[in-house]
Amino acid sequence: MTYSVRSATVRFGRTVALDDVTVEVPAGSVVAVVGGDGAGKSTLLRALAGEVALDAGLVEAPPRQRLGYLPASAGSWAALTVTQNIDFVAGIYGLAGAELAARRAELLDRASLTPAAGRLAAQLSGGMRRKLGFVMAIVHQPALLILDEPSTGVDPVSRIDLWRLASEAAASGAAVLMSTTYLDEAERAAHLIVLDRGRILVQGSYDQVRAGFAGVVTESGQSVRAEWAWRRGRVLHEYWPAGNPPAGATTIAPDLEDIVIALSLARRNAVPS
Amino acid sequence: MLGMRAMIVKEFRELVRDRRTLGMLIVMPLLLLVIFGYAANFYVSSLKTAVVGPQATQTAKMLPPIFDVTVTEPSDTQADAETLLRDNKVDVAIVTGQTPLLALVNGSNLFAAQSAVAALNKAGNQVKTQVLYNPDLKTSWVMVPAIIGLILTFIGTIITSIGMVREREAGTLEQLAVMPIKPSRVILGKIAPYFLVAAIDMIIVTVLGIALFSVPFNGNPFAFALGAAIFLFVVLGLGVFISTVSQTAGQAIQTAFFFLLPQILLSGMIFPLEAMAAGVRWIGYLLPLTYFTMISQGIMLRGAPITSLWLPFVVLTVMAVVVFTGATLRFRRDLAPGRPARPAEQPAVTETVGTT
Numbered sequence: 017m018t019y020s021v022r023s024a025t026v027r028f029g030r031t032v033a034l035d036d037v038t039v040e041v042p043a044g045s046v047v048a049v050v051g052g053d054g055a056g057k058s059t060l061l062r063a064l065a066g067e068v069a070l071d072a073g074l075v076e077a078p079p080r081q082r083l084g085y086l087p088a089s090a091g092s093w094a095a096l097t098v099t100q101n102i103d104f105v106a107g108i109y110g111l112a113g114a115e116l117a118a119r120r121a122e123l124l125d126r127a128s129l130t131p132a133a134g135r136l137a138a139q140l141s142g143g144m145r146r147k148l149g150f151v152m153a154i155v156h157q158p159a160l161l162i163l164d165e166p167s168t169g170v171d172p173v174s175r176i177d178l179w180r181l182a183s184e185a186a187a188s189g190a191a192v193l194m195s196t197t198y199l200d201e202a203e204r205a206a207h208l209i210v211l212d213r214g215r216i217l218v219q220g221s222y223d224q225v226r227a228g229f230a231g232v233v234t235e236s237g238q239s240v241r242a243e244w245a246w247r248r249g250r251v252l253h254e255y256w257p258a259g260n261p262p263a264g265a266t267t268i269a270p271d272l273e274d275i276v277i278a279l280s281l282a283r284r285n286a287v288p289s
Numbered sequence: 290m291l292g293m294r295a296m297i298v299k300e301f302r303e304l305v306r307d308r309r310t311l312g313m314l315i316v317m318p319l320l321l322l323v324i325f326g327y328a329a330n331f332y333v334s335s336l337k338t339a340v341v342g343p344q345a346t347q348t349a350k351m352l353p354p355i356f357d358v359t360v361t362e363p364s365d366t367q368a369d370a371e372t373l374l375r376d377n378k379v380d381v382a383i384v385t386g387q388t389p390l391l392a393l394v395n396g397s398n399l400f401a402a403q404s405a406v407a408a409l410n411k412a413g414n415q416v417k418t419q420v421l422y423n424p425d426l427k428t429s430w431v432m433v434p435a436i437i438g439l440i441l442t443f444i445g446t447i448i449t450s451i452g453m454v455r456e457r458e459a460g461t462l463e464q465l466a467v468m469p470i471k472p473s474r475v476i477l478g479k480i481a482p483y484f485l486v487a488a489i490d491m492i493i494v495t496v497l498g499i500a501l502f503s504v505p506f507n508g509n510p511f512a513f514a515l516g517a518a519i520f521l522f523v524v525l526g527l528g529v530f531i532s533t534v535s536q537t538a539g540q541a542i543q544t545a546f547f548f549l550l551p552q553i554l555l556s557g558m559i560f561p562l563e564a565m566a567a568g569v570r571w572i573g574y575l576l577p578l579t580y581f582t583m584i585s586q587g588i589m590l591r592g593a594p595i596t597s598l599w600l601p602f603v604v605l606t607v608m609a610v611v612v613f614t615g616a617t618l619r620f621r622r623d624l625a626p627g628r629p630a631r632p633a634e635q636p637a638v639t640e641t642v643g644t645t
Contacts, residue, residue: 066467067466085467088460089460091460091461108469
């Protein structure tokens with residue numbers, strides 16, 4: 017089973033949030049959406065979740081009963097305890113009794129939240145609260161799991177936990193679509209999508225994205241063209257879309273961050289990449 | 290000095306963007322001025338009067354102008370006159386055919402009754418005045434039934450709208466929107482606890498009112514409960530409606546206040562409707578509290594049966610349907626899915642690498 021949005025266009029007034037975007041999320045794999053603020057990540061996720069109406073295009077998603085969604089906001093009810101939050105959501109999906117108790121215990125254990133079961137969601141740390149939101153999104157074993165920046169603002173250890181939980185959900189057969197601002201997370205996904213101002217700059221597996229990247233990236237202490245350069249640590253990287261860097265320049269193998277920035281600059285500087 | 294200037298400019302910029310507060314700053318003083326100017330009048334200058342008994346026609350002609358004779362029935366008796374008063378059709382009923390004349394005054398309309406008693410006292414021994422339903426003309430007797438409505442309004446609009454808007458503020462509304470639960474069930478599930486709390490509050494206030502102020506409860510408690518339930522639906526619907534036009538709890542409180550203030554001032558609870566200028570009085574007839582007060586005072590003080598209170602019952606029912614439907618539709622739009630969820634087909638899996 018593969019879920020998708022096809023040729024999706026979404027406008028908010030005069031702003032085009034999604035511009036002819038096609039994304040497929042196959043069952044059993046994690047698809048990561050990366051991009052800066054305002055790239056259209058949340059809109060893409062919400063379109064697939066059925067929360068945003070498309071101006072054009074088609075959405076193929078499971079019925080709500082089989083959809084799990086973790087929004088970018090808190091994702092849980094602050095005045096309820098961890099257990100009460102899970103029970104509430106489970107109740108809406110019709111889970112009750114021994115089945116719910118077993119599922120709750122299993123998920124709390126997997127998310128390392130068992131010791132916090134009786135705590136109010138408002139009293140949890142940021143990472144724990146995101147994990148609770150995650151648990152609430154998968155309590156009914158959804159066929160499609162949509163996670164809006166699950167790891168933003170979360171400590172590194174909790175980030176690893178969240179990634180593990182997402183991988184486990186995919187391994188058990190769910191189609192997982194997550195947005196992230198962390199490119200190292202995206203690199204690990206089976207399929208990644210780079211969005212920039214409503215358009216897909218590139219998509220595929222990390223290897224495919226690297227293989228399909230045209231042009232050359234150089235490294236130096238001083239840029240030749242400031243509008244094509246960006247800082248990475250102590251050095252500057254610079255993109256040459258036509259693959260013609262000056263003689264003697266140090267060419268490097270671009271990582272995902274370089275590729276994302278280079279393609280964004282290519283679009284911004286209006287030169288076909 | 291420079292810093293303060295920056296602060297003033299920033300504050301003005303924020304104020305201009307906050308239309309609701311700005312509206313309150315400008316509209317509220319005007320509203321208060323107009324309301325108090327035209328509505329704040331305790332003196333009732335025209336009393337709806339019935340004259341019954343053998344000399345009804347002659348007596349009606351002799352009454353001072355303050356008595357606006359709307360019913361003249363020579364064949365009617367004292368019992369008929371009391372029915373007219375109980376049904377709140379008249380403020381005063383004069384029973385002829387006895388010396389002195391008997392004037393029955395509807396004490397549940399406090400200020401009209403006070404005006405009537407003052408006017409009747411001028412007639413000296415010619416008239417025997419008898420105040421029904423509130424013989425001592427106690428303010429608490431007419432206020433307690435109205436306050437019950439005010440408390441229900443408070444819970445219904447302010448508390449409910451805060452409870453609803455909290456979901457929006459926390460972003461959990463978004464989660465509810467993708468869950469397999471109908472918007473109408475979200476609304477009913479959310480307001481049911483407030484309905485219950487308001488009902489318990491109402492019982493406590495009614496019982497306390499009776500115990501502390503000796504307010505009578507002459508009518509049918511079930512009719513009262515029915516009226517209160519319909520009224521609660523109206524105010525809970527208002528609360529839901531307010532939550533759909535507010536982004537934060539602060540905005541919800543502000544907006545609820547807009548609805549609450551006119552209900553306090555113009556529902557006839559404090560200032561008698563019949564003493565208000567016509568230009569302001571019509572607003573009172575648009576407010577649900579006006580009709581609940583008619584029901585609660587009618588049932589508690591006059592023991593009025595539901596048949597004589599059909600008008601406020603019908604108006605409140607219509608309001609409940611309109612407000613609740615409108616609020617639900619607005620709420621549904623907030624929760625509106627971008628599309629109806631449908632089962633996915635099996636599309637071909639294609640791995641693509643491309644740039645656009």
